[in-house]
Amino acid sequence: MHDRYLLQKDHLKSLLRKLMKEYRLVAPARNRHGDVLFVVLEDLDAAELDLAAQPQNSLKEFFFPQREALYAYEISDEGYRFRPLAPECPPTIYFGVHPCDLSAILYMDVVFSQGGRDNFYLRRRRESVLIGVNCGAPPSDKCFCNATGHGPFLDFGADLMLTDLGGRFFVEADRAQGQALVRSWRQFFEAAGEEDRNARYQSFLEARGSFQRQVHVEQAIRQLADGAVAEEVWAALSLRCHDCGGCAYLCPTCTCFTITDQQTSAQGGVRLRSWDACTFAGFTRMAGGHNPVAQRTGALRQRFLHKLRDDVARYGRPGCVGCGRCVGSCFGGADIVRFVEKAYEGGC
Amino acid sequence: MLSPGQGKEEKQLRLHGSGETMHTVAADLYLPRQARIDGIVRENSQIKTFVLSFVDEEFNSAFRYQCGQFLMVSVPHCGEAPISFSSSPTRPGSIELSVRRAGRLTSALHEMQVGDRLGLRGPYGRPFPLAGLVGRDLLFVAGGIGLAPLRSVVNACLDAREHYGGITVLYGSRAPSDIAFAADLADWAKSPRFACRLSVDSAAPGWRGAVGPVTGLLTETGVDPEKSVALVCGPPLMIRAVLGMLSEKGLPDDRILTTMERQMKCGVGLCRHCHMEGKLVCVDGPVFSLAELKRLRPMELAG
Ligand SMILES: Cc1cc2nc3c(=O)[nH]c(=O)nc-3n(C[C@H](O)[C@H](O)[C@H](O)COP(=O)(O)OP(=O)(O)OC[C@H]3O[C@@H](n4cnc5c(N)ncnc54)[C@H](O)[C@@H]3O)c2cc1C
Ligand code: SF4
Ligand code: FES
Numbered sequence: 001m002h003d004r005y006l007l008q009k010d011h012l013k014s015l016l017r018k019l020m021k022e023y024r025l026v027a028p029a030r031n032r033h034g035d036v037l038f039v040v041l042e043d044l045d046a047a048e049l050d051l052a053a054q055p056q057n058s059l060k061e062f063f064f065p066q067r068e069a070l071y072a073y074e075i076s077d078e079g080y081r082f083r084p085l086a087p088e089c090p091p092t093i094y095f096g097v098h099p100c101d102l103s104a105i106l107y108m109d110v111v112f113s114q115g116g117r118d119n120f121y122l123r124r125r126r127e128s129v130l131i132g133v134n135c136g137a138p139p140s141d142k143c144f145c146n147a148t149g150h151g152p153f154l155d156f157g158a159d160l161m162l163t164d165l166g167g168r169f170f171v172e173a174d175r176a177q178g179q180a181l182v183r184s185w186r187q188f189f190e191a192a193g194e195e196d197r198n199a200r201y202q203s204f205l206e207a208r209g210s211f212q213r214q215v216h217v218e219q220a221i222r223q224l225a226d227g228a229v230a231e232e233v234w235a236a237l238s239l240r241c242h243d244c245g246g247c248a249y250l251c252p253t254c255t256c257f258t259i260t261d262q263q264t265s266a267q268g269g270v271r272l273r274s275w276d277a278c279t280f281a282g283f284t285r286m287a288g289g290h291n292p293v294a295q296r297t298g299a300l301r302q303r304f305l306h307k308l309r310d311d312v313a314r315y316g317r318p319g320c321v322g323c324g325r326c327v328g329s330c331f332g333g334a335d336i337v338r339f340v341e342k343a344y345e346g347g348c
Numbered sequence: 349m350l351s352p353g354q355g356k357e358e359k360q361l362r363l364h365g366s367g368e369t370m371h372t373v374a375a376d377l378y379l380p381r382q383a384r385i386d387g388i389v390r391e392n393s394q395i396k397t398f399v400l401s402f403v404d405e406e407f408n409s410a411f412r413y414q415c416g417q418f419l420m421v422s423v424p425h426c427g428e429a430p431i432s433f434s435s436s437p438t439r440p441g442s443i444e445l446s447v448r449r450a451g452r453l454t455s456a457l458h459e460m461q462v463g464d465r466l467g468l469r470g471p472y473g474r475p476f477p478l479a480g481l482v483g484r485d486l487l488f489v490a491g492g493i494g495l496a497p498l499r500s501v502v503n504a505c506l507d508a509r510e511h512y513g514g515i516t517v518l519y520g521s522r523a524p525s526d527i528a529f530a531a532d533l534a535d536w537a538k539s540p541r542f543a544c545r546l547s548v549d550s551a552a553p554g555w556r557g558a559v560g561p562v563t564g565l566l567t568e569t570g571v572d573p574e575k576s577v578a579l580v581c582g583p584p585l586m587i588r589a590v591l592g593m594l595s596e597k598g599l600p601d602d603r604i605l606t607t608m609e610r611q612m613k614c615g616v617g618l619c620r621h622c623h624m625e626g627k628l629v630c631v632d633g634p635v636f637s638l639a640e641l642k643r644l645r646p647m648e649l650a651g
Contacts, residue, residue, distance in 0.1 A: 070378055073467075075424050079382050079403060080465035082422075113630060116377045116616030200650060256620045259378065259613045263425045271378075271427075276619070283621060284611050289449035290584065292610060292624070292647045307574045 003179055004116040004192040005171040007162070013167070015188045017044055019093055019181075023124030023129065026062060027095040028055040038062070038094075051096045051164070058101050058323065059094055063108060063124045066249075069270040070120060070259070076267060085270075089124040093256040095131045097158065098139065099151035100323035102132045104252030110315060111255055129177055132158035133169075136203050137210045142324030144215040144337065150321040152207040163200045169331045170200045213337075217308070220340040221318060233342045235297040240332030241279060243299060247335060248277035249324040253307070255318045256283070278302045304339050312323070351439060369558070373402055374483075377616055380422045381407065388444060388462055391528035392521075395493055396448040396493065400466065413437050414475035415500045416607065416635045421445065421494045422467030423460070426453040429578035430630070432614040434447050434496040436503035443468075446496035446528070472615040473634050476501055476579065476605060484577045485513040487569070489590050491520040491562055491582025495529055498581050503532070506539055513575060516543045520562030520586070523548050524555045526597060545569070561588025580606040584648045591638050591649070601639035608633050 005270040007015070016025060020041070029047045030036050036053040071082040097105075105125075110119040135143075135152040145151030154161065159178035162169040170192060173179045182189050223229050248254040258276040263269040277284060279299045293302065311319035326335040387399035402408035413433055419497040420428045435444035449458045460466075478501070486505060488498045496518075505512050517536065521527045527546060536544050545565050558565055562582070571578070571594070578599055580590050587606055594604050610622035610629040617631040625644040627633065641649055 071377065073422075073424070075465075079384075080467060081382060081423055082380050082467060084376055084379060111618065113618065116614070116618060118377055118618060170436075255618075256611070258619065258621070259427065261425050261427045269425060275377075276613075276621075278620060278623070284623075286611050287454070294647070301585060305626070306620070306623070310623075 002285055003173040003182070004197065005173065005182060005189040006165075006192050006196055007169040007171050007189055009169065009189045013044055015185060017097065017183060020044065022091065024090045024259040025095060026059070026092055028053065049096065051133050051141060052136075054098070054143070054323070054325070055101075056250075056325075058104060058325070059097065059249070060108070060252050060255075062092070062094070062102065063105070063128070064112075064255060064257075064275075067274040068120065071271040072271050073261070073271060075267040082271070083235075087120045087123050089127045091129075091155055092124075092129045093129045093131060095228045097130055097132045098135055098323075099132065099154035100143070100145045100321040101252055102130060102154055102157050103145075103321040104149035104323070105130065107253050107311075107317075107319060108255060111118065112160055129160075129181065131160045131162065131178075133162045133164065134204070134207070136164050136207050138207075138212075140324055141212055142327040142337075143211070143322065144213060144217070144324060144327075145322035146208065146211045147215040147217040148318050148322035150319050152211075153204045163203055165196065165199045165203065168196075170196050182219070214338055215322070215337055216344045217318065217320070217322070217340055220343045221308050221312055223343050224305060225312070229343050231297070233339070234301045237334045237339055237342065238297050238299045238301065240334040241300050242331050243279055243281060244331065245277035245280060247303070247330055248279065249275065250325040250329060252323055252325070253321060278306065300334055300339070304336060307336065308340075365438075370535065378469065378614065380420070380428075380469045382388055383443075383466045383468045383559060385460060385462050385466065386465050388460075389531070391446060391530070392526045394526075395446055395448045395496075395528045397529075398457070398466075400443045400445065400548070401441070402468070403465070409441065411443075412440060413443075413471035415478060415504050416476035416497055417471040417473045418497075418634065419468045419470035420451075420472065420497050420612070421457070422469075423453050423456045423469065425628070426456045428467075428613070430472075430615060432497035432500070432535070432607075432634075434499045436500050436507060438504050438507035442557060446493065446499070448493040470615065472630055474632065476635050478504065480603075481505065481577050482511045483513065485572060485575045486515045487576055487578040487594075488515070488517045488519075489562060489566060489580045489582070489594075490517070491586040492522070492526075493528070494580075494582030494586075495519055496581075498579055499529055499532055501579060502536065506536070506542075509539070514541045514543070515539070515568060516545070518545050518547070518565040518567070518569065520547045520549070520582070523550050523553045524557075547580055553631055561589070563593060566590060566593050571597045571599060574599070577603045577605065580604065580609045584609075591641075595638065601642060602637045604638035605635060606638070606641070608641075608648065 028036050030050045036050045036055050038055045043045050073082045112118040130312045157313050159175045161172040173182050256276045259273050284293045307319035327337045352467040382403040383400045418430045418432045421431045422428050431445045434446040449455050490498050532597050547562050547565050551559045578594050608629050613619040613621045615630045622629040624646050
């Protein structure tokens with residue numbers, strides 16, 4: 001237990017202003033419609049930072065854009081050539097990231113570096129500094145990170161981890177990059193004492209106790225592993241699915257993608273990678289129309305099996321970080337919490 | 349530091365399939381390499397075999413793969429499609445892909461000419477466990493384009509004939525005029541300890557072979573469950589029927605091998621289009637034993 005500091009809240013903007021000279025800054029800010037979003041901050045004075053609310057978007061799009069050109073291709077006398085397009089990745093500080101979204105990045109780190117290493121993702125990731133903030137209370141009544149094991153506090157993964165202690169932040173710097181940052185801007189940080197550590201722990205206990213809903217994620221994981229989820233559960237949920245892909249779009253850990261060519265001239269074009277959703281009928285359909293997924297009853301099955309069965313089997317943890325974004329935003333109410341509840345109740 | 353497309357790092361590309369799971373550690377995961385069409389063999393009205401080589405000669409002569417693996421093939425403006433090697437890894441220097449006209453990309457490929465360029469990346473996927481075939485009688489059962497990946501295995505085995513027992517190929521086609529790989533079938537017929545039997549769904553005047561699904565041939569074929577390994581490839585319904593019959597003939601499930609087909613976009617285990625009951629066919633397959641499939645229970649086997 002070392003590298004514990006205090007950062008007075010009054011000093012936060014000055015520190016960020018300094019950091020912005022060297023880094024691009026992405027942070028959750030409230031816009032004039034009242035929505036909190038992770039955005040690239042250009043003007044810190046004009047921005048209304050909000051570290052408590054759940055940003056509507058996750059950080060997924062910053063590392064794995066919704067649509068990106070991987071290669072430009074050209075057909076000429078020289079043949080048929082592909083030219084890699086370097087991803088745009090200025091050194092960036094991601095500030096104010098909650099444990100769920102941090103966990104989602106750690107999850108993507110594993111996904112994009114297993115087997116095949118995806119440098120389009122990894123390069124952006126390498127240029128990133130993560131400054132997280134623990135949740136003193138669940139930002140919304142939809143949060144259930146406590147049930148997936150990803151929050152409300154996170155002890156690893158961020159370069160710097162903040163905990164709001166009222167007028168000051170408790171700062172943990174367990175990674176080299178975070179420690180270097182503190183060293184460079186030492187004037188902003190004070191050493192933390194025993195009392196501050198206790199205050200942090202107190203805040204953790206309060207946060208842990210303030211979740212209103214009990215989502216039985218572990219139970220659902222066990223049921224899926226045992227194959228003990230009734231067919232009717234899948235069928236009933238799939239019937240509610242409008243195949244809109246909204247959940248995959250919002251989800252910080254949904255990383256399925258497709259690759260397509262876009263012709264831009266007679267002689268060339270770009271090869272694009274874009275987000276895709278396993279719930280889409282075309283996701284598995286093959287030439288001639290054969291589809292190994294029975295769409296009417298199985299559309300949503302893969303989404304939940306992937307996150308709660310296959311990821312647990314592969315990585316030892318569920319792919320759902322409990323951020324709650326899909327909860328309440330699904331038209332049909334067929335979100336992952338609904339699934340967990342249905343599986344738990346054993347009926348529909 | 350990794351930077352895409354730089355020559356130095358491409359040297360790190362692992363060329364050899366090694367063991368059970370094959371992962372490519374190329375610096376640039378999805379970058380196709382240019383290949384030239386050196387020859388085209390029209391197998392039937394729907395299937396053509398393309399003889400290819402990488403334009404980079406050094407890369408071409410060092411390129412290796414294993415039976416049952418596949419490549420992601422780029423055709424200008426059409427994206428990519430997974431296609432199995434139909435040539436044998438025992439004959440390096442050129443690659444053969446046999447492609448059935450199925451949709452947009454494969455139709456565009458069928459229009460291409462000798463000298464035209466394609467993009468290739470791979471090899472991908474878990475190969476047929478050839479070491480496990482040594483000393484065994486081999487039974488190949490194929491339908492239509494399904495003979496393409498098995499052709500690779502048959503030719504690899506013929507190139508080391510002494511390592512294997514009897515070889516039997518049962519091949520089903522729609523009509524006599526649809527029988528693909530005629531040149532191979534003729535070659536194989538000349539090999540020692542080799543039986544080749546053809547069946548067509550609908551006969552034509554002059555046809556003296558069997559009529560009906562390939563399962564009919566299988567009924568008449570004696571299989572020694574102690575000594576044999578079966579390799580099965582074809583449309584889903586055929587696979588299901590044949591796997592069932594082989595089981596009934598007493599062949600153990602781990603010596604019945606087949607390939608699974610799924611939509612594929614990345615080929616390297618990331619995009620998840622090829623999911624199959626918790627497995628990803630592009631890295632965990634496409635080759636599976638019946639023993640594995642019985643545990644997984646994919647749709648092809650259900651019902
Ligand atoms: C491991 C593997 C090996 C294969 N080997 C061969 C082979 O040796 N010879 C051969 O003729 N065919 C093979 N196929 C099938 C071949 O990939 C499809 O016929 C081809 O992708 C169809 O593309 P299309 O654009 O012509 O058809 P379209 O129907 O126009 O395809 C539309 C899109 O769906 C996807 N898609 C459609 N069908 C398939 C499919 N069956 N598998 C994967 N993706 C699909 C493609 O990504 C394509 O972009 C193989 C498939 C797999 C999975
Ligand atoms: S499934 Fe829903 S709750 Fe879980 S991580 Fe994705 S968006 Fe968040
Ligand atoms: S093809 Fe992308 S994961 Fe298998």
